[in-house]
Amino acid sequence: xxxxxxxxxxxVTGKGGVGKTTIAAGLAQLAASQGRRTLLCEVDAKGHxxxxxxxxxxxxxxxxxxPGLWAMSMNTEASLxxxxxxxxxxxxxxxxxxxxxxxxxxxxxxxxxxxxxxVGKLAYEVRERHYDIVVVDAAASGHIVGQLAAPQAINExxxxxxxRDQTGWMLEILSDPAQTGVVVVATPEEMPVNETLELSAxxxxxxxxxxxxxxxxxxxxxxxxxxxxxxxxxxxTPEGTAALREAVGGEVDVVLDGAELAVRMRRTxxxxxxxxxxxxxxxxxxxxxxxxxxxTHGVRATAKIAEALGAELGY
Amino acid sequence: MAADRAxxxxxxxxPLLAAKxxxxCCGAGGVGKTTTAAAAAxxxxxxxxxxxxxxTVDPARRLAxxxxxxxxxxxxxxxxxxxxxxxGVEPRGELWAAMLDTKQSWDELVRSHAPDAxxxxxxxxxxxxxxxxxxxxxxHDYIAMERLYEIHASGRYDLIVxxxxxxxxxxxxxxxxxxMADFFSSRLLRWLTVPARxxxxxxxxxxxxxxxxxxxxxxxxxxxxxxxxxFQTMYDGFVERARAVERTLSDKRTTFVVVSTLxxxxxxxxxxxxxxxxxxRFSLGAVVLNKVLPTWFLDRDATRVALRLAxxxxxxxxxxxxxxxxxxxxxxVARVLAEVGESxxxxxxxxxxxxEQRHELSRHADVVATVPYADHDITDLAGLLELGAALxx
Numbered sequence: 001x002x003x004x005x006x007x008x009x010x011x012v013t014g015k016g017g018v019g020k021t022t023i024a025a026g027l028a029q030l031a032a033s034q035g036r037r038t039l040l041c042e043v044d045a046k047g048h049x050x051x052x053x054x055x056x057x058x059x060x061x062x063x064x065x066x067p068g069l070w071a072m073s074m075n076t077e078a079s080l081x082x083x084x085x086x087x088x089x090x091x092x093x094x095x096x097x098x099x100x101x102x103x104x105x106x107x108x109x110x111x112x113x114x115x116x117x118x119v120g121k122l123a124y125e126v127r128e129r130h131y132d133i134v135v136v137d138a139a140a141s142g143h144i145v146g147q148l149a150a151p152q153a154i155n156e157x158x159x160x161x162x163x164r165d166q167t168g169w170m171l172e173i174l175s176d177p178a179q180t181g182v183v184v185v186a187t188p189e190e191m192p193v194n195e196t197l198e199l200s201a202x203x204x205x206x207x208x209x210x211x212x213x214x215x216x217x218x219x220x221x222x223x224x225x226x227x228x229x230x231x232x233x234x235x236x237t238p239e240g241t242a243a244l245r246e247a248v249g250g251e252v253d254v255v256l257d258g259a260e261l262a263v264r265m266r267r268t269x270x271x272x273x274x275x276x277x278x279x280x281x282x283x284x285x286x287x288x289x290x291x292x293x294x295x296t297h298g299v300r301a302t303a304k305i306a307e308a309l310g311a312e313l314g315y
Numbered sequence: 316m317a318a319d320r321a322x323x324x325x326x327x328x329x330p331l332l333a334a335k336x337x338x339x340c341c342g343a344g345g346v347g348k349t350t351t352a353a354a355a356a357x358x359x360x361x362x363x364x365x366x367x368x369x370x371t372v373d374p375a376r377r378l379a380x381x382x383x384x385x386x387x388x389x390x391x392x393x394x395x396x397x398x399x400x401x402x403g404v405e406p407r408g409e410l411w412a413a414m415l416d417t418k419q420s421w422d423e424l425v426r427s428h429a430p431d432a433x434x435x436x437x438x439x440x441x442x443x444x445x446x447x448x449x450x451x452x453x454x455h456d457y458i459a460m461e462r463l464y465e466i467h468a469s470g471r472y473d474l475i476v477x478x479x480x481x482x483x484x485x486x487x488x489x490x491x492x493x494x495m496a497d498f499f500s501s502r503l504l505r506w507l508t509v510p511a512r513x514x515x516x517x518x519x520x521x522x523x524x525x526x527x528x529x530x531x532x533x534x535x536x537x538x539x540x541x542x543x544x545x546f547q548t549m550y551d552g553f554v555e556r557a558r559a560v561e562r563t564l565s566d567k568r569t570t571f572v573v574v575s576t577l578x579x580x581x582x583x584x585x586x587x588x589x590x591x592x593x594x595x596r597f598s599l600g601a602v603v604l605n606k607v608l609p610t611w612f613l614d615r616d617a618t619r620v621a622l623r624l625a626x627x628x629x630x631x632x633x634x635x636x637x638x639x640x641x642x643x644x645x646x647x648v649a650r651v652l653a654e655v656g657e658s659x660x661x662x663x664x665x666x667x668x669x670x671e672q673r674h675e676l677s678r679h680a681d682v683v684a685t686v687p688y689a690d691h692d693i694t695d696l697a698g699l700l701e702l703g704a705a706l707x708x
Contacts, residue, residue: 017345017346227647235635246638250620255621258658262662297579
């Protein structure tokens with residue numbers, strides 16, 4: 001099994017709302033802090049990556065947002081222009097202005113074309129060795145399979161042409177677990193866990209890309225040991241609460257309710273975690289990132305996530 | 316739609332669900348849209364009466380089971396009254412549910428718009444058809460709106476609650492009908508279909524095809540062109556339909572409910588969505604905030620107590636251990652008290668952030684409903700109605 005950060009292309013995906021971008025940013029930060037020249041690419045350009053590093057909005061042209069860490073946002077039209085310029089050696093890019101628009105339209109309608117412009121750009125960065133590692137804040141779990149399967153689909157649909165020729169080397173990079181891996185982010189809740197398990201199965205069936213790891217985000221700390229929890233139950237009895245109230249000289253119910261809620265939340269999440277562990281194929285790394293109880297985005301949060309991931313990966 | 320205001324907002328969806336015919340729930344992925352839509356519909360059926368339909372996209376298995384919907388497709392299914400009875404409720408109306416099956420819905424659409432049987436069969440058998448309807452931009456969004464229009468126009472229901480598909484961009488589906496109409500009337504589409512109509516390309520389209528040929532290969536281009544040519548035969552029907560769908564969305568009888576949690580990124584998407592509704596003059600009926608922590612985490616007295624427990628638990632622990640001997644070792648009591656205090660303060664950080672976010676999101680809505688964080692998943696109709704009660708007060 002290749003260590004996660006030794007791969008060259010890492011797609012980070014997950015259900016909406018689980019902290020996909022934060023984890024991708026943390027992973028990129030961690031890689032960069034180890035001296036790896038790192039590119040972080042936001043595929044659904046929503047500006048979350050810029051938030052994670054508190055910088056200006058990212059663009060198609062990568063910009064260094066932290067030492068050794070470049071960030072960019074995907075833009076299929078720009079990707080197409082770059083491709084046409086590079087592959088077809090078209091001299092006058094200005095003349096393909098309306099052409100690119102037309103092509104963008106075809107790309108919208110034709111299956112897999114838009115996807116391949118995304119995956120192709122990323123694989124190109126890997127092939128050219130512009131970076132040691134490319135971390136992708138990829139499409140959410142509903143769309144990632146279509147994206148990763150695009151080269152294969154194009155390869156089957158298109159019988160000749162430049163695009164077809166291009167899918168060969170892309171597939172080689174994507175299908176090599178030493179180079180490419182998918183990281184699925186989940187929170188220990190019902191829907192994210194189910195979606196992670198479904199995605200894991202679909203990745204195996206419909207794509208050639210290796211599932212490298214599952215990151216469980218927002219894991220709540222264990223509040224009490226078994227003995228301590230019994231003691232906490234004593235404090236929840238009328239007698240125990242009265243004694244504490246007397247000692248404090250004020251209302252304590254609300255504070256105890258807060259701890260009760262934390263204990264119950266942790267317990268429900270533990271059940272979902274167990275389902276996740278049981279449902280994943282053997283050999284998939286599980287990385288745990290604790291609930292931060294702090295700001296959930298920005299430089300500070302990104303650094304904390306990077307630290308937590310580093311600890312989990314043994315750095 | 317209210318502008319910034321000082322007066323407190325209403326918190327119940329009841330008047331909205333009683334007055335409107337179509338309620339569209341939207342918001343970022345993972346915020347509980349589906350559950351909210353189902354709970355709102357269940358409450359309307361239980362307390363307002365009439366025939367209520369909820370159209371869901373991809374319900375959690377347990378939620379589907381809670382509605383008794385292990386197997387269902389495009390067909391509208393009635394939720395049996397026994398399920399309500401088991402939840403201790405005698406419903407005034409009927410609750411129906413349907414799931415959106417994109418493929419099946421597209422097939423039906425093609426069947427109803429194809430000019431003749433030959434075109435219909437040619438489209439349905441086209442190798443690109445499945446791929447294109449499955450992945451075509453906004454194809455899910457469009458079909459959801461189209462289906463909604465059709466069901467509403469049939470007059471079978473008093474109220475339809477829609478759970479919108481998870482989109483990359485929450486506003487995509489607002490634009491879906493418009494884009495679909497644009498697509499079919501666009502010059503680009505006519506351009507694309509040129510090679511299928513004639514081998515002699517027009518001068519204007521030549522540079523495009525020269526490059527496109529080199530990139531995609533002629534055969535593939537031909538396949539695409541043939542497909543679009545077939546599709547174009549449905550032009551009039553499609554455009555007319557897309558316009559009608561668009562009109563339904565802006566009708567007075569339709570309203571939108573924006574669902575969000577109070578985490579920064581879904582909240583920002585919700586904000587964005589509210590703005591998009593305003594721009595298009597669509598009605599924002601309510602904002603529903605899900606998974607919200609109790610506000611008592613912000614209580615000042617409790618904070619003081621939590622701080623004491625966290626910082627200096629030992630004297631308190633000794634007093635408690637003395638008063639209730641079975642609590643045992645004061646050192647262990649002190650550890651528990653410190654944990655209790657720390658945990659409260661941790662959650663308070665989150666609750667404070669949530670309060671701020673809530674204030675932001677409440678500015679533009681007349682109704683803001685809050686659903687407290689639930690530590691259990693919904694497994695039956697009773698659970699759904701319990702959640703629904705939070706939307707009803």
